[in-house]
Amino acid sequence: MALPSAPRSPGRLVAVQPMRRKRCAACRRGPLSLLVLEDGAPRCLDCADLGHLVFLPRGDTALTRRSREESGLSVVVVRFNRRGSRYERQGVLVEEAALVRAEQRCLADAEARRRRRARDARRRLVEDERFKAAFAAEIRRLFPGCPDGRALAIAGHASVRGSGRVGRSAAGRALSEGAVTSAVVAGVRHADTPYDRLLMSGVPRWEARRRIAPAVESVLLAWREAGEGVG
Structure with a gap:
């Protein structure tokens, strides 16, 4: 069974998670968990010179965006949805070092957010204590x-x-x-x-x-x- 027409993503490389067992048209390895279509023929990532990339599943928007920013080469990974008759994005392939750098950036942001939440909590506590004191003073006045x-x-x-x-x-x-x-x-x-x-x-x-x-x-x-x- 032939693969559905490959999705077009201008300026982006695309890899496919096949629905059926496929072998590489060049090296004959298979079944392939990921493939790239070249002239309608499936190629494994190694034969497509993409074997050094690692897969990052969808779900973490910030990590995905930063991984692509850090990576000199990235590939959109898609899978065909029969019910919707369309390809749906599953994640990206990026350089491993880029993924590590992106994770470090996200961790730094998470720490910054934690510190900001702690500061905000302390500020709210001070505000609440001041308001309670003012409210109590008004009670005693009345x-x-x-x-x-x-x-x-x-x-x-x-x-x-x-x-x-x-x-x-x-x-x-x-x-x-x-x-x-x-x-x-x-x-x-x-x-x-x-x-x-x-x-x-x-x-x-x-x-x-x-x-x-x-x-x-x-x-x-x-x-x-x-x-x-x-x-």
Whole structure:
């Protein structure tokens, strides 16, 4: 069975992974895992003067691109897809030394990315700590009687990055009074009332909130009034 018409790739050499067992038309070695078509006849890589190249499978775009940049000679490897009636790229053949250099470049980039991620993580940690402190300070300004530890705990819970909580909202990041108060209400609701136990016992959320509303307001009032007359 003849091979399908060889794909054309202007300015690029092409090797084929044959679907059927093929032998080299020159040296008769086979079956060939890779071949090059010359005048319609299959040639092994050695007879096509490509035997010194190594195969790099597709999948790593950066490594493939850099291997071809480093290699003085490269060959696109394709295989015929019967279902799609077309040749599909499987990888490239490149010089072994070029592949080694490309791998070193990719490793250097991976290390650079690791260091950048570490720097970014440290920067986010500092930013988060500053924001938590600012949020806690705003809590203490609005509720002077709130203990420092509680203010920090409420601020930390409300401002966890990626949590979707009120502290990460636009209003929360702007330290608006409404957002800060909402965070304090939530903190009081869970820590100073039987709200969680009511939910666990099957009481609907809206009903549980109604029942504990006086207790929440009592705590908030006490924390607000603690600062009256000071100064």
